[in-house]
Amino acid sequence: MPGFMQIYCEGAASKKMNKDLNQDRIAVFFKNLSLDKRGEDLSIVSDQIKDKLFEKILNPEDCIWTNLVTPKNLQETFYFPQGNIDHIALTDKQMYFDRTFSLDPENNFYGFFNYEDIFYCGAGSYPCGSIAGTPGYMCSQQLIRLSQ
Known part of the structure; x- marks a missing residue:
């Protein structure tokens, strides 16, 4: 289970921008998964995240879809180096x-x-x-x- 997660609730903003959207979307980002497995191979991680997130949601049974995208998925789909969503490792003088x-x-x-x-x-x-x-x-x- 990731120790730090960034959680974005995107449905309300999309509706405000007049997007044709019937559902709310919650995007969860976290780091530090290895590069060796795709999201579909890590159902236990996906389940742990859903369990933690669903503790805070009144109607978790209304969840219609989930998708765990790992660094390996990002590397294969978008060619991110080592699947890093920041594209680079930040070091001194890069902060x-x-x-x-x-x-x-x-x-x-x-x-x-x-x-x-x-x-x-x-x-x-x-x-x-x-x-x-x-x-x-x-x-x-x-x-x-x-x-x-």
Whole structure:
């Protein structure tokens, strides 16, 4: 059982954005599964997570589908290196706002070295990284600001 899980309740937000959605969705992310097994081979892990999560839900019997995606699944499906959703292992000088390739991070944080038209906002970038999309959004805001 993973020690730390990030839990995202996505149904309400999708409904607010006028998406055609009849169900709520709960996405659970955690790290530290090995690269040697696919999700379908780890039903015990999936069951443990559901049991823990369903303790907090009033109507767990309404769950219609689950899917455990492991690093092996991510590597095979999306070509993530070692199945790492952050794409890189973070080390010293790569934490938080140090995670830039810009030669001028104060004015062009998402710039890529000295290239004018290349920007770095992938899963390993700041903030949040992972698969949340926050760096891409923030990079777009930087581009809009710089173009005005």
